[in-house]
Amino acid sequence: MLAGDIRALRKARGLKLAEIALNLGRSVGWVSQVERGLSMPSLEDLRALATLFGVPVSLFFGHDVPEERERGVVVRSAQRRSLGTSESGLVEELLSPDLGGSFEMLRSVFAPGAELKTENERPTEEAGYVVSGIFEIEIAGVWHRLNAGDSFRFEHKPHRWRNPGREPAVVIWVVSPPVY
Template sequence: MLANDLRALRKSRGLTLAEIALKLGRSVGWVSQVERGLSTPSIGDLRAFAELFGVPISLFFAHEAPVEVERGVVVRSGRRRTLGSNESGLVEELLSPDLGGSFEMLRSIFAPGAGMAKPVTRPTEEAGYVVSGGFDIEIDGTWHSLGEGDSFRFDHKPFRWRNPGSVPAVVIWVVAPPVY
């Protein structure tokens, strides 16, 4: 649900309603109503939220569960939200129903030869499981070459990745708290 995702993004970045309102040029009341699902933001508002949080706007276009009892619980394979693009070398599918929980789960597909140029540090604990292909990850200055069935975990450490192989690498990635 959009409201839960916006609230989770704000909280994961340690921002208050007032700070968000100021950055968006909106009232605190309006931001609060959006986070509670009482107001619906326009496409322009969604672009502003996406830019503010540093996420793709596509994140906000959920594929709702076809059956009400599955909403917020089940994500069917054909209804995943896709993030990223082939041009970036990384396409991710959100496996979690939304960003409202204490973690997010992603299916990350790393293109052959793609890589992250510079390490980044996020205020998160992260773990991953290599489903297929080869995948290298640098954690806190040390490179690790992983293959199918290997896994990793790190907490608040600088990291970057690369796919040295000739086939896509598929990794299930868990991030707590959610950052998308």
């Protein structure tokens, strides 16, 4: 649900309602209503929120769940929300129904030669499982070469990644708390 995702992103980044309101040029009451699903942000508002949270605007789309009983529980493969573009070398799909839980699960596809050149460190615990391909990850200065069936986990450590192979590397990635 869009409202819950906006709330989860705000909390994950430690932002107050007033900070969001100031950034958007909106009232605190309006932001509160958006987070409770009582008001709907415009496309311009969603773009501003995406920039503020450092996420692709596409994260806010694709919330349609055909069956009400599956809402917040099941994500069908055709209903996944895509994050990123093939130009960046990394395309991710949100496997979790939303960002409101204590973790998020992503299907990450790393193009051959794709690389995160600068270290990324965030206040999260992360784990991954390599479904296919070759995937290399540097955690706290140590590189690890992983193949299909291998997995990893780290907490609050700087990391980088790359796909040295000739085929896409597919990794199921779990992040707690959610950061998208």
